[in-house]
Amino acid sequence: MTIDELIAAASDRLTPVERRIAEAILADPTLLAFGTVSDLAQKVGSSRPSIVRFGVKLGFQGYADMREHARRSVSAKLSRPSQRIRQQDSSLGRATAALTEAIRGLLDKIGSEQLSTLGAPMVSANHVWILSGETSRAGAHAMFSGLTMVRPNVHLITEHSSGRDLSGAAPGDAAIVFDFARYRRHTVTAARSAVDLGVHLVAITDGPLSPYAAMTETWCALDIPAIGPFDSSVPSVAIAEMLVAYVARQLQDEARSRIDRTEALWQATEIYWE
Amino acid sequence: MTIDELIAAASDRLTPVERRIAEAILADPTLLAFGTVSDLAQKVGSSRPSIVRFGVKLGFQGYADMREHARRSVSAKLSRPSQRIRQQDSSLGRATAALTEAIRGLLDKIGSEQLSTLGAPMVSANHVWILSGETSRAGAHAMFSGLTMVRPNVHLITEHSSGRDLSGAAPGDAAIVFDFARYRRHTVTAARSAVDLGVHLVAITDGPLSPYAAMTETWCALDIPAIGPFDSSVPSVAIAEMLVAYVARQLQDEARSRIDRTEALWQATEIYWE
DNA sequence: AGGCGAATGTAACGGATTGGACATTCTCGA
DNA sequence: TCGAGAATGTCCAATCCGTTACATTCGCCT
Known part of the structure; x- marks a missing residue:
């Protein structure tokens, strides 16, 4: 389950501050992967414990756990380009290629x-x-x-x-x-x-x-x-x-x-x- | 200058342990972006100061500096496509670039x-x-x-x-x-x-x-x-x-x-x- | 064999980080 | 208007991190 999906699952239970946190994370995923609790708190104009509680609410054991999860998904994205080529001949790949070509045209x-x-x-x-x-x-x-x-x-x-x-x-x-x-x-x-x-x-x-x-x-x-x-x-x-x-x-x-x-x-x- | 290039430039001045460190970093770039000094030391089977000295030898002020550099290059890789949009400046060009990017997305x-x-x-x-x-x-x-x-x-x-x-x-x-x-x-x-x-x-x-x-x-x-x-x-x-x-x-x-x-x-x- | 310098590990310290206990503020409803 | 409960912030302790100083080991040359 990706962070995005976890946020989605909890989205209707989020408090105002937590919603701002979610928006910041969705806008820039590297914030979670690289940043510390303090970084995030400053970014959203909130306090550190709010960040930690947000992570717990999403089902993690703490901020460290959530960050580890985010890092794994970033790693996955970095290594994906080789997989993209394989998808090139899937029907989805062909469709997007055709559309891209049409737009370029x-x-x-x-x-x-x-x-x-x-x-x-x-x-x-x-x-x-x-x-x-x-x-x-x-x-x-x-x-x-x-x-x-x-x-x-x-x-x-x-x-x-x-x-x-x-x-x-x-x-x-x-x-x-x-x-x-x-x-x-x-x-x-x-x-x-x-x-x-x-x-x-x-x-x-x-x-x-x-x-x-x-x-x-x-x-x-x-x-x-x-x-x-x-x-x-x-x-x-x-x-x-x-x-x-x-x-x-x-x-x-x-x-x-x-x-x-x-x-x-x-x-x-x-x-x-x- | 990327980390890879810096390693290449210093490769002939590296000690045995530093060489092992370099190999580990080249094999998995996320080690540097995400890992701590201790993580790397353990991975390489060495001690923390060796990691720090390695960073200094590459021209950084310390490990933190080197890690920051690695993180920026990772971020760049993740966000490069969306920046490409802004380089076009005719309105038609921008529109097609935005659409192309959306389709690729x-x-x-x-x-x-x-x-x-x-x-x-x-x-x-x-x-x-x-x-x-x-x-x-x-x-x-x-x-x-x-x-x-x-x-x-x-x-x-x-x-x-x-x-x-x-x-x-x-x-x-x-x-x-x-x-x-x-x-x-x-x-x-x-x-x-x-x-x-x-x-x-x-x-x-x-x-x-x-x-x-x-x-x-x-x-x-x-x-x-x-x-x-x-x-x-x-x-x-x-x-x-x-x-x-x-x-x-x-x-x-x-x-x-x-x-x-x-x-x-x-x-x-x-x-x-x- | 001995000594010298480079290479590497150990130890200690200041600073930052996380997570949690506690206090305060806010919100909604009686 | 007041009060209860949620939401949020402040503060603190324990841990971990990065860095530096110091000790030890290794390898080479005479």
Whole structure:
């Protein structure tokens, strides 16, 4: 059992000071492995016996016992790199490798200037309409959830009501579509309609042969790795978050005050635990 | 200069006992970082002053000084990956570096065996209930969208109707929750209710101090990087997809036939473009 | 063989560390 | 407002650590 797990098991029985101790240990595991009781006490602004009692509460015989445990786990981590190689061909290893490669590809394929090109319409638009196919809905959702936090008039178009929802679109608006092969008929036609209405379309798709590439100049291609039997939506989510970050940076104070208002509202309605 | 290099530089001036000390340190670097003078003396079969003199010969002021040096190099090895993030300075670069690191962290923190532990309940459960907070909804959505493709009776619980929706839950079911600090009150209580109903809870959260860690043994902690002003949901989505892949692999033919049926249905309804 | 210097171990001391007994403060409820 | 019990801090004793001074042993050269 690791220290983390022991802390987790006791987390609901911890006193305030003990909770601070736990946080310090979790934030920097070397504190426990290297530090003395006095070091920890000073770090958390508490007294030495509190540290010792914390160790006892976790099931150790004393601080020395707990430190010994922490040292063993650090030793294990230090010797693990050789084991990591072995995991490389496990399915988990392959999945993370594919995802890492996909994320790295984002940086290669999409420079900072292209990020601005893609993001600009969402800064200046009156309304932003978000479209997506089934498999890429996670990206659209991330986009929607983030964008509503930093600017008004953001609409997520569900497939069932695309015709009705888009009827309010007009020139000066922007639409962003997430869709990859095989493209959804509904999504393609919705995007087409948006363009016909004079909306500036931004497309996150998978290549020049995508139907969306023909509709707009502002599009980008992502490499979509497969995780198990399905395509990953990680690249979609990643670029959605980067675009949101870009829009937030451009809108500056406007975005910040909007975030603050939402935060205040959430606090007031006690939406958070603790 | 590392300890190894210092030893190499002084190797031709070492006495027999000092040579044995050097060998012991090179064989197990943690001896220096963790051990006391007495520990080393006993390990080498020598006396304490010999250890101290060895440190002085290497250029340190004493044993304490040498040990401090060893500890710093151990800390550096443990924390080097996270420091790499900060070296990038374009916002796009920082974002991709943070995401890459987060993905790599998945492999570190979650071994193949833990993936099985987390995924097993979703293979055998009668019903699977998916819960999530606001920021982590993308992960929940990826989970839902993937899981419905490979097995029946998957339910996504929206915040507004959690009480009503969960009423059908029963022992033999599994629930998976995606939620991170600050935790959503609704989600915490919903998870609690599920546990009380005898449902096996799987929690994707952010650390041992999470309220979910106290509710179940099957949980994992993710490192959540920030992209712009918001927390990223990329790690959630990634682990959701890995879990879906795991479930699909376990269910084998059952999953495949289900995917095929869905595909056929989609083809028949001409849901795809082209 | 004897003596000299390096190498190593023994002993002692000041300081730091841990763990526990005791006192104080805080918190919650009657 | 008061009191009981938990939480936390202060203080102390026993131990252990690192360091240094001193004694002993070992090896080599004359």
